Amino acid sequence: MDSPVFYRRLIIFFREISRIGEIRREIYSSTWRGRKILLRTLE
8 A cells, every 4th residue: 555645645635624614614604694684684
C-alpha cells in the first residue's frame, strides 16, 4: 500500500467534509435569519 497517496486522499476527504460543513452552516444561518424576519413580520 502506498502511504503518501493514502494520506493525500485522506486530506482531500477531510477538506470535502469541512467544505460541506461550512455550506450547511451557511444554510442554517440564512434560514435562521429568514425565520427571524418572518417572526418580525408576523408580529
